[in-house]
Amino acid sequence: MRVLLIPMLALPLLATAPAAAQEKSGVERAATAPLRDTRIKDDKIPEILQLAASAPYSLKGITNCASISAEVRKLDTALGTDVDVPAKKKGEGSAIAAAAAGEAVKSIIPGLGLVRVVTGADKQQRRVEAAVYAGAVRRGYLKGIGLSRHCPLPAAPTRQAQLDTPEIVAPEAD
Template sequence: MSVKRSVLFGAMALALAASPAMAGQAKPDQSKSEAKSDASKTTQEEPGRWDDTRKKALEIGSQPARDVGMSRREVPPILQKAYDDPYSLKGLKTCKALSAEVTSLNGVLGPDYVVGNAYKENRAGKLAEAGGKTIINSIIPFRGLVREVTGAAPADRQMNAAIDAGLARRGFLRGVHLKQGCKTKF
């Protein structure tokens, strides 16, 4: 199978998994109005689900460009600050300032862990993501070596270290927020 055809099939699989129209398809024993009702419930219950799927699809599709050094992801400034000093309280004397910092970190890292939330997984989405990654990652022969030579692998390690520091900082700030008896929300 040619590389172009492999990429095409991978893109089609991702598009099918990401399609909000699939959520509105009627089941065999379900009317179209019931299916639309179910689709709106899904959209209301999980407002960021389709946006997240599209972001993942774009990230997977742009991976070869990052692998060969044509594109780079920049470390967001809030994560760079966390990487430089994750336990600093400089400029964070008030509850409002602590809350604003945690909110900024949430914007980059995604929502924090919440006790009592049930783990939900979109199995079809995960399968499509795995298939897309497999196809896209097979485009570049000797991918690991290419990533090291072009600087993509060190850049990913730097991004992962910044994310780890951001997670540590968010946990630290939430602890300080709790210890100070703050009532502000994140």
Template sequence: MRALLTLPLIALLAACATAPAPAPGRVRTTDQVNKGSLVGAASSPLRDINLLRTKIPQVLLDSLADPYARPYPMSCKEIEAVLAPLNEALGPDMDQPKPTKADRGLIADSREFVTDEAMREIVGAAQDIIPYRGWVRKLTGAERHDKLVRSAITAGGIRRGYLKGIGLAKGCKPPAAPTPYTGPPIKLRDPSTPKYPVRK
């Protein structure tokens, strides 16, 4: 099946190479891009040879350099202003409600038309185009860049939590502080209860 997919994938790769750059927005790791859509899966070889790279926003690079830099002036308005580009780069925080189907965008919509098994086949077929993929990723710098992307995302998340903590301490309102949870009570599983049925 993978052999049958190779030619269509090559054609799609050529289209990806000449396509305009996506609009600035949420940063995604290589794995997320590869598994997020058909185009992302088919274009994975271009990321393996470092021709396609995730652009890291400056706000995440700044967070990587100093995630605990204090905003100045230390005001609710300034905290909100500093958080805005972080939210754009990282997507919704954990205190935000989950997006509805209409808000998920094209990536989520495309996955509805492809089963997980088919997506794995497409990703595998695209990655099989390049032999010795692991070595190629190391030699081209793709693996090193992916590590930098993941580190920047982690640092951005740490900085966002830090800034919201400052906002909470100052009595700021969201989005300069965490949004209070207003849903139903969360039931925690008793740790002494086995997660799976056990035979007595």
């Protein structure tokens, strides 16, 4: 009975997620959190990120600019666009809604931390986070190799990213 109760509590939140969205929105991720927390639905780690996690600095199979580009494109598919690509501005509304949905889910299920430990969801989340981190490291490494070999995009960072000056940006006032 309790196993059925948790997904049922998430159903009202699932209805708020946009069905036509290509990528999972923050609201949808928050709404499906109980399913991940109870391991009814696990995040699947893409193969390219599993490979990156096992050997982020490997050059096996990386022989030219075309092979670097192919690998970077696969990583972009799994991770989303890299930081050197100008971002599309998103409305703050979706971020606020995602945060609210996440907090609502946490308040609905008492003892969620314990549930995550017992089901192994916390361990799976750490695996996913480690794979994403390794994928980002690998993409940066490959772009550095591509830059040293004078490869074109996407095998190297954009020209603007190379010219940018590091600076500490003050947080925006709310």
